[in-house]
Amino acid sequence: MSNDQLDFFQICIDSIFCKSENCQLDHSRKYVGICIKFLRMEQKYNEQEQEFNLADCQIIGCKFYHFKEDKLNDQLQKSTINGVFPHNLCKQNCMSKDCRYLHRGWNNICLANYFTACKKCNRTHKKWVDLKKEVNNQSQLKDYTPEELDDDKNNPLFLDGYCIPFFKGECPKIRCIKNHIDWEDINLKIKQVNALQPCTVNQDKINQNKQLAPVSNNLELLCEESELIHYKKHFLEQNVIDILFIMDLTGSMQVWKNEVQCTITLIIQQFKNSINGYQIRVAFVGYRDVCDENDQIVYYAFTQKVEDIENFISKLETKGGGDEAEDIAAGFEQALKLNFSHHSDSLLCTFLIADAPCHGQDYHNIESDNEAYTKEKNYFEKILQKFRQIKKNNFLCCVKITDQTDIMFQKMKLVFPFITITTKKKPEELSELVTFSLRQSVQESKILKQQLKFDYYQVNFEKAKLDNFNDNYHNQEYWKNYKNIIDSMKSKGITGLKITKDINELNNQELKSKTIIFKAFDAINNREVILKIPKDVYNKEGEINDQEVKQAEKLAEIRFYSSTYACQMAYFFNQELQKGDLFNEMQPIFYAHPILYQFKKPFYGLKKIYGETFIQNQFQFEKYTTNFNYCDTQRYFYSTFSHFSFTVSQEILVITDLQGFNNIFTDPSIQTDKKWNSILNEDETNLKDKGILNFKEIQHKDCSYLCRKLKLVEFSNHSNINQSQCPKMSLYNLHGICNICDEFFELNLEKIKLVKEKKLQFQCDFCLSEQENQVCQNCECCYKNYKIIINQEIKRQTILGICDECQKICDTVNVKPNMCCYYCKKKCQRILKKQIINLQVIYLCQDAFEYINQIQCINCKQLYNKQDIISQDAYTNQSYICCQIITK
Numbered sequence: 001m002s003n004d005q006l007d008f009f010q011i012c013i014d015s016i017f018c019k020s021e022n023c024q025l026d027h028s029r030k031y032v033g034i035c036i037k038f039l040r041m042e043q044k045y046n047e048q049e050q051e052f053n054l055a056d057c058q059i060i061g062c063k064f065y066h067f068k069e070d071k072l073n074d075q076l077q078k079s080t081i082n083g084v085f086p087h088n089l090c091k092q093n094c095m096s097k098d099c100r101y102l103h104r105g106w107n108n109i110c111l112a113n114y115f116t117a118c119k120k121c122n123r124t125h126k127k128w129v130d131l132k133k134e135v136n137n138q139s140q141l142k143d144y145t146p147e148e149l150d151d152d153k154n155n156p157l158f159l160d161g162y163c164i165p166f167f168k169g170e171c172p173k174i175r176c177i178k179n180h181i182d183w184e185d186i187n188l189k190i191k192q193v194n195a196l197q198p199c200t201v202n203q204d205k206i207n208q209n210k211q212l213a214p215v216s217n218n219l220e221l222l223c224e225e226s227e228l229i230h231y232k233k234h235f236l237e238q239n240v241i242d243i244l245f246i247m248d249l250t251g252s253m254q255v256w257k258n259e260v261q262c263t264i265t266l267i268i269q270q271f272k273n274s275i276n277g278y279q280i281r282v283a284f285v286g287y288r289d290v291c292d293e294n295d296q297i298v299y300y301a302f303t304q305k306v307e308d309i310e311n312f313i314s315k316l317e318t319k320g321g322g323d324e325a326e327d328i329a330a331g332f333e334q335a336l337k338l339n340f341s342h343h344s345d346s347l348l349c350t351f352l353i354a355d356a357p358c359h360g361q362d363y364h365n366i367e368s369d370n371e372a373y374t375k376e377k378n379y380f381e382k383i384l385q386k387f388r389q390i391k392k393n394n395f396l397c398c399v400k401i402t403d404q405t406d407i408m409f410q411k412m413k414l415v416f417p418f419i420t421i422t423t424k425k426k427p428e429e430l431s432e433l434v435t436f437s438l439r440q441s442v443q444e445s446k447i448l449k450q451q452l453k454f455d456y457y458q459v460n461f462e463k464a465k466l467d468n469f470n471d472n473y474h475n476q477e478y479w480k481n482y483k484n485i486i487d488s489m490k491s492k493g494i495t496g497l498k499i500t501k502d503i504n505e506l507n508n509q510e511l512k513s514k515t516i517i518f519k520a521f522d523a524i525n526n527r528e529v530i531l532k533i534p535k536d537v538y539n540k541e542g543e544i545n546d547q548e549v550k551q552a553e554k555l556a557e558i559r560f561y562s563s564t565y566a567c568q569m570a571y572f573f574n575q576e577l578q579k580g581d582l583f584n585e586m587q588p589i590f591y592a593h594p595i596l597y598q599f600k601k602p603f604y605g606l607k608k609i610y611g612e613t614f615i616q617n618q619f620q621f622e623k624y625t626t627n628f629n630y631c632d633t634q635r636y637f638y639s640t641f642s643h644f645s646f647t648v649s650q651e652i653l654v655i656t657d658l659q660g661f662n663n664i665f666t667d668p669s670i671q672t673d674k675k676w677n678s679i680l681n682e683d684e685t686n687l688k689d690k691g692i693l694n695f696k697e698i699q700h701k702d703c704s705y706l707c708r709k710l711k712l713v714e715f716s717n718h719s720n721i722n723q724s725q726c727p728k729m730s731l732y733n734l735h736g737i738c739n740i741c742d743e744f745f746e747l748n749l750e751k752i753k754l755v756k757e758k759k760l761q762f763q764c765d766f767c768l769s770e771q772e773n774q775v776c777q778n779c780e781c782c783y784k785n786y787k788i789i790i791n792q793e794i795k796r797q798t799i800l801g802i803c804d805e806c807q808k809i810c811d812t813v814n815v816k817p818n819m820c821c822y823y824c825k826k827k828c829q830r831i832l833k834k835q836i837i838n839l840q841v842i843y844l845c846q847d848a849f850e851y852i853n854q855i856q857c858i859n860c861k862q863l864y865n866k867q868d869i870i871s872q873d874a875y876t877n878q879s880y881i882c883c884q885i886i887t888k
Contacts, residue, residue: 005069006039006069007043008036008039008040008043008069009040009043010025010026011025011026011028011031011036011039012025012026012027012036013036013037014027014100015027015028015029015031015032015036015100016029016032016174017032017100018174021831021846023174025172026172027171027172027173027174028169028170028171028172029083029084029088029102029166029169029170029171030076030085030088030168030169030170032087032088032100032101032102033064033065033085033087033088033089033100033101033102034064034065034067034072034087035056035057035062035064035065035066035067037057037059037062038054038056038057038064038066038067038068039067039068039069039072041054041057042054042068042069043069052068063100064100065087067087075087078128079128079129079132079147080146080147080168080169081128081131081132081135082135082139082145082146082167082182082183082184083146083147083166083167083168083169083182083183084102084104084169085169086111086114086128088101088102088169089101089102089103089104089111090102090103090111091111091112092112093105093106093111104135104184106131106134106135106138108123108124109123109124109126109131110123110124110125113125113126114128139183139184140186140187141183141186144156145183146164146167146168146183147168149164149167149168150164161178161179161193161195162178162179162181162186163176163178163179163180163195166178166180166181167183173854175196175850176195176196176854177195177196177851177854177855177856178195179192179193179194179195180194180195181194196847196850196851196854197847197851198823198847198848198851198875198876198878199821199823199824199826199845199847199848199851200823200824200872200875200876201876202783202824202847203783203824203826206778206783240278240279240281240341240346240347241278241279241280241281241346241347241349241438241441241442242281242282242283242302242340242341242346242347242348242349243268243280243281243282243283243349243351243438244282244283244284244285244302244335244338244348244349244350244351245260245264245282245283245284245285245350245351245353246285246286246287246328246331246332246335246350246351246352246353246354247260247284247285247286247287247331247352247353247354248286248287248288248326248328248353248354248355248356249286249287249288249298249316249317249318249319249320250288250289250292250318250319250320250321250326250356251318251319251320251321252318252321252355252356253318253353253355254318255427256353256355256401256427256430257313257316257318258427259427259428259430259431260313260353260430261310261313261314263430263431264282264306264309264310264313265306265307265310266431267431267434267435268280268282268306269306270435271434271435271438271439274435274439275439275442278347278442279304280304280306281302281303281304281341282302282303282304282306282309283299283300283301283302283303283309283335283338284299284300284309284312284313285297285298285299285331285334285335285338286298286299286313286316286331287326287327287328287330287331287334288319288320288321288326288327289320289321289322289323289325289326289327290322290327290330290371291320291321291322292319292320292321295319295320296327296330297330297331297334298316299334299335299338300312301338301339302338302339302340302341321356322370323368323369323370324356324366324368324369324404325356325357325358325359325360325363325364325366325368325369325370325371325372326354326356326357326358326359327358327359328352328354328357328358328380328408329358329359329379329380329383332383332384332387333383335350335387336383336386336387336390337765340390340391341526346391346393347391347393347394347395347441347442347445348390348391348393348394348395349395349397349437349438349441350387350394350395350396350397351397351399351434351437352396352397352398352399353399353401353430354398354399354401354405355401355402355404355405356402356404356405357404357405357407357408358380358408359371359372359374359375360372360375360379360380361373361375362375362377362378362407362411363380363407363408363411364404364405364407364408365407366404380408380411380412381411381412381414381415384412384415384416385415388415388416388417393441393444393445394416394418395418395419395420395437395440395441395444395445396412396416396418396419396420397419397420397422397433397434397437398412398419398420398421398422399422399425399430399433400421400422400423400424400425401424401425402424403424409421418441418444420437420440453500453501453502454498454499454500454501455498455499455501455603456496456497456498456499457496457497457499457599457600457601457603458494458495458496458497458599458600458601459494459495459496459497459597459598459599459600460492460493460494460495460597460598461492461493461494461495461522461525461595461596461597461598462490462491462492462560462595462596462598463490463491463492463525463593463594463595463596463742464486464489464490464491464560464564464567464594465486465489465490465491466564466567466568466571466593466739473572473648474647474648474650475650476649476650476652479565479648479649479650479652479653480652480676480678482565482568483561483678483679486561486564489807495522495523495525496522496523497520497521497522497523497531497597498520498521498523499518499519499520499531499603500518500519500520503516503517503518506518506519506530513535514534514535514536515532515533515534515535516532516533516534516535516538517530517531517532518530518531518532518533519531519614520611522595522611525595525742526741527613527614527741527742527743528614529595529611529612529613529614530611530612530613530614531597531603531609531610531611532556532559532609532610532611532612533552533603533604533606533609534552534555536548537552537604537605537606538604540605541604542602542604542605543605544605548605549605549606549607552606553606553607553608553609554682555610556596556606556608556609556610557596557608557610557679558679558680558682558683559594559610559667560594560595560596560610561679561680562668562669562670562680562683563591563592563593563594563612563666563667563668564594565653565655565668565670565680566591566655566665566668566670567590567591567593567594569641569644569645569648569655570588570589570590570591570641570665571760572644572648573588573589573641573644573645574588574589574760574762575760576644576710577710578760580709580710582706582709582710583731583749584731585706585709585725585726585731586637586640586706586726587662587663587726587730587731587734588663588734588736588747588749588762589641589663589665590663590664590665590735590736590737590762591664591665591666591668591737592612592613592615592660592664592665592666592737593612593613593737593742594610594611594612595610595611595612595742596608596609596610596611597609597610597611612666613737613742613743613744614744615661615664615735615744621659621660621661622635622659622660622661622662623657623658623659624638624639624658624659625638625639625642625656625657625658625659625699626656626657626669626699627656627657627669627671627685627686627687627691628687628691628694628699629694629698629699630699631699631700633724634724635724636704636722636724637704637705637706637722637724637725637726638658639658639699639700639704640704640706640707640710640712641655641658642654642655642656642658642695642699642700643700643703643704643707643712644710644712646692646695646696647712647713651673651692652672652673652676653670653671653672653673653676653680654670654671654691654692654695655668655669655670656668656669656670656671656691656695656699657669657685661735662730662734662735663730663734663735663736664735664736664737664744669683669685669686669691670683670686671686671687671688671691671692671695672686672688672692673688673689673692674688674689696715700715702720702721702722703715703721703722704721704722704723704724705721705722705723705724705725707721708721731749734746734747734749735747736762737762738762738763738764739761739762739763740763740764741764743764745764745765747762779802779803779806780802781802781803781806781810781827781828781830782803782805782806782810782826782828782830782831783826783828784803784831786803786804786805805830806828806830809829809830810827810828810829810830818843819832819843820832820843821843821844821845821848822842822843822844822848822869823844823845823848823872823875823876824845824847824848826845828845831845831846831847832844832845833845833846833849835849837866837867837868837869838867838868838869840869842869848875852864852866852870852875855870855878855880856880857880857881857882858878858879858880858881859881859882860882862882864880865882
């Protein structure tokens with residue numbers, strides 16, 4: 001390659017759009033719009049002395065110009081306008097953030113015309129020379145153009161600090177020691193700065209901003225942003241009223257829609273003024289008929305910003321609707337997916353505003369219903385039953401507009417215990433009706449509340465991170481070290497527990513259980529949980545000695561770790577089911593997510609108590625295997641999970657005593673190799689080697705058909721295959737536990753089957769819907785901006801203020817004392833770079849590394865020669881002189 005030829009392998013394919021912090025290629029803006037891959041192909045052919053005849057890069061969808069090297073050289077010899085070549089510009093001037101061309105606001109000019117004669121569009125067609133004059137006349141800097149500037153001198157003073165080569169499109173760096181600003185973005189009144197600074201200067205600015213920030217923790221700031229206000233004090237009871245409007249939005253409802261949008265803010269404000277101690281949140285669901293397809297359902301999730309709901313409704317149209325009957329059921333189905341409060345005392349007040357009944361011959365006597373005979377019996381009642389079960393304080397008000405809804409309302413009354421059906425109303429009566437109904441609902445809830453008794457406790461909590469992905473879990477060392485992994489990634493905090501005193505609902509006295517279960521609401525984690533204490537401790541009503549306290553609290557700790565092991569093993573098991581496409585033959589398995597509470601004041605004499613996910617739907621509790629030799633012959637396939645745990649742990653543990661509700665398990669007993677000293681050894685249900693032997697020779701004597709499909713290692717004495725298969729009915733109506741919020745939810749297995757990512761995720765619909773609800777946060781470790789999902793950050797309570805990448809790398813690495821930036825002392829392992837200068841090893845953060853590679857001697861202007869370490873003062877004050885000797 002001759003000296004004047006370009007090496008296209010040294011030019012970045014992404015040019016100024018490159019996001020790699022470590023890319024050292026040429027990022028000059030003049031190459032924007034050029035397919036560098038195509039030029040690399042040509043260069044490779046030429047080096048091999050082969051003829052290059054391709055017309056493009058052969059990549060489907062490539063939208064760049066495919067210039068050969070001669071053509072590119074011709075283009076780069078042409079004149080520029082404010083440092084921009086014609087090939088740099090987007091032909092459509094689309095202004096899209098994803099477009100990899102430049103965009104300029106040049107007054108309806110057809111940019112496509114500069115390469116291909118354009119006669120079809122209505123935009124202005126000018127010659128490049130004429131366009132240059134017009135653009136210059138529009139500029140704030142009419143007396144200057146980038147093309148006239150010198151690189152180093154004789155430039156106007158206001159351009160001091162700006163990168164002149166960048167103005168011309170020729171600076172090869174992503175980040176430069178001088179400011180990179182597009183010529184047309186220069187503001188003469190405001191000095192714009194984006195140049196590289198010493199990392200110590202940047203750190204000082206960050207520290208100053210922290211001091212100016214309001215005194216509050218990250219969790220509170222996130223809660224305020226998301227309007228999900230949790231318990232901000234450690235021991236404070238707060239109630240929530242969720243107000244939901246479900247409304248017909250077909251053409252006949254225009255007047256009612258107008259009334260709602262005009263009065264909703266006033267209604268809520270008046271209601272707020274009449275009550276104390278409640279948070280008010282409002283949501284809206286609008287429905288049309290099936291024939292309205294994409295416009296059938298519109299909704300706005302619960303928010304405290306009522307004005308946002310008002311604005312949302314004002315933009316909606318009342319339209320559509322085919323026959324007289326409407327799809328009210330679809331409105332309630334959408335309502336089921338909303339972000340209801342999980343506080344046990346919260347209220348839900350729903351207002352149905354409809355002038356037509358739902359589809360189905362059982363709900364009306366009108367003739368205009370295209371689906372009168374297609375709906376199954378009681379289909380609407382089944383949806384209402386699910387809606388009723390959202391919470392105990394659930395009130396429904398049906399606003400009667402016409403007589404056509406009478407039959408439907410009466411059927412709804414049979415299903416919903418707290419329902420009000422109004423007399424026929426006019427739109428102007430809506431405000432008074434809603435306000436009255438809300439007050440009545442609050443009074444009714446207070447009566448219900450008085451019938452229940454609660455205890456309130458301030459507690460510390462510990463949660464394990466349960467969605468850890470690791471390719472090395474078929475490894476004995478992984479499981480031996482897993483307790484350390486749990487401890488290194490625990491989430492901790494303070495919360496308030498509201499514990500229901502009545503234990504009759506959750507404890508069947510006829511069963512010989514050794515545990516008493518209490519239902520509670522965890523304020524900060526916004527979830528219902530159950531607390532488990534030994535029955536003998538409960539029976540003594542707290543009158544227990546120190547030894548009994550020690551044993552019971554140790555049991556709580558053992559349960560926490562055992563359940564965490566089981567949760568993680570189930571996660572890997574489900575992943576293997578997905579890999580083998582076996583979700584049509586076996587249910588995914590979930591264990592209730594554990595949480596360990598440390599009470600400030602004793603609860604039945606105990607301060608350390610085990611808790612876990614509350615399973616809201618009550619199923620028949622079943623025992624599939626024990627920790628000895630029993631295995632339900634009809635559910636033999638479940639023992640495949642135990643076999644899986646034994647195989648992937650390389651025979652140091654096996655999870656037994658499989659029990660729970662369908663595919664939701666709880667209370668595992670883990671049998672371990674006696675040579676392995678772990679906290680699991682302290683569990684009295686762990687029979688160690690005898691438990692493992694019982695599993696191999698008695699409980700799981702024969703492999704199941706699933707063992708073969710999962711390619712599990714067979715035991716030496718196995719000869720038969722147990723053909724007991726998971727019943728098809730068990731593969732429907734499944735439930736799961738969300739990896740994000742730890743809550744019980746209805747599992748849509750069809751969605752899971754479509755997911756092909758390596759890391760399998762089980763998320764409830766609400767957490768999935770919140771993926772778009774993101775805010776920008778500054779990581780306190782690497783100091784880079786990152787986006788977080790508000791709902792995820794609040795509910796998971798991971799290390800707040802730390803981005804995911806830093807949590808994975810920096811929080812798990814054993815950092816040595818000297819592994820920090822030599823200048824700013826940052827310790828983030830993601831941004832540190834090892835340097836050897838004058839035989840001395842130092843570390844530099846990304847900012848420092850980029851800065852010293854561009855810093856110049858203030859005397860001779862030569863680049864830093866790296867013969868000696870620049871002193872702290874010279875670095876910070878940007879006063880480097882060649883061969884500056886370090887002074888400490």
